[in-house]
Amino acid sequence: MFDGLQRISAPPTGSYGRGVHDDENTPALHGVRVLELGTLIAGPFCGRLLADHGADVVKVEAPDRPDPLRDWGQAELDGHHFFWTVHARGKRCITLDLRRPRGREVFLDLVEHADVVVESFRPGTLEKWGLGPDVLAERNPRLVLARVSGYGQTGPHSSRPGYASVAEAVSGMRHLNGFPGGPPPRAALSIGDSLAGMFAVQGVLTALWSRDRPGSDGRGQVVDVSLAESCLALLESTIPDYSATGLVRGPGGTRLDGLAPSNLYRCADDRWLIIAANQDTVFGRLCTAMGRPGLAEDPRFATHTARGRHQDDIDAIVADWAAGHDADALTALLESAGVVVGPVNTVADVVTDPQFRARDMLVPHRDEAIGRDVLGPGVVPKLSRTPGSVRWAGPPRPGTHTAEVLTELLGLDAAQLDALAAENVT
Known part of the structure; x- marks a missing residue:
């Protein structure tokens, strides 16, 4: 099944440094360090895309509340689901309890070594923990903080929880789907989450450029991404159509009205x-x-x-x-x-498609949870000089890299690591 496809190895030792590399094939985001907070799809998808292009993405999970994405997915094999395999790929996973004062202290120490923090909690959660933007910026003025939520950090609905299905509906996107006169169906994917994750990557890269461009003061900023707004941004001319003429575009079934054949x-x-x-x-x-x-x-x-x-x-x-x-x-x-x-291909057709195979869009991931390779999607976009890659699949256990990361970045020794574990901080 995997003949002729690139095999993904285990994470290489010592590959997370921030130094200058002479190899022109060094990934474009090598040297960018990301701390990923939050759970499920939008924030982790942002982290996955950054990791695909070489960022050192450190995913932080609570010791007693790992990311529910570990158990998501339609297919199951030996109790294992595969959403996590793809969305946690290329990341190092640590456990750290941000609800505890000592956990917050360790996190702020990590912030000093980071370029980006990605979080996808309900607005106000970081502030409740004493980790709001001002606190993070005080510890690291260069930090870019990407905040992904249902409706954004401000506005009358900002405190509401948000899922992709609702974001697609309130944005007007779902109304355009389906057939005239029928209920508006969803795609069998979390489109709103994925769009928000992609816009978060765009915001992160834009903010990093703004921070580092010539003449900049070198300060980071907050990237505020809303699931609902990410869906709304794709509505093409529907808003000006309505504003100018009163037209409320509806679902077109299998076609798009006005484009034929x-x-x-x-x-x-x-x-x-x-x-x-x-x-x-x-x-x-x-x-x-x-x-x-x-x-x-x-x-x-x-x-x-x-x-x-x-x-x-x-x-x-x-x-x-x-x-x-x-x-x-x-x-x-x-x-x-x-x-x-x-x-109209099924996934069974997709995995045998010669075009996708030729462009490394069907990549084996070594899934250690089941001890075998599974296919996953390749890296988009393709860069000619500094290509991204799928370096390894999502680590099977929470905290796989806790000791490695805290030793490498903070210089903690074995006794200090044991103390954190004893206090249920990690």
């Missing part, structure tokens, strides 16, 4: 293809491939705007034509004609 079409073998030929030049190629070049001159279909007005008509024509071909033959025909086309 660009839809899902059933083939003779009952497989589905996406055919996207809404651009004028591509539509002309589709008409030629269909053996009906005159359609491109038909006033109903000659322009993008005209096809949008007569979307049902052109969709019916393409659907009738596609129904007479098997999916593979139709794909080959349209690809040779320069028409955008693609199948």
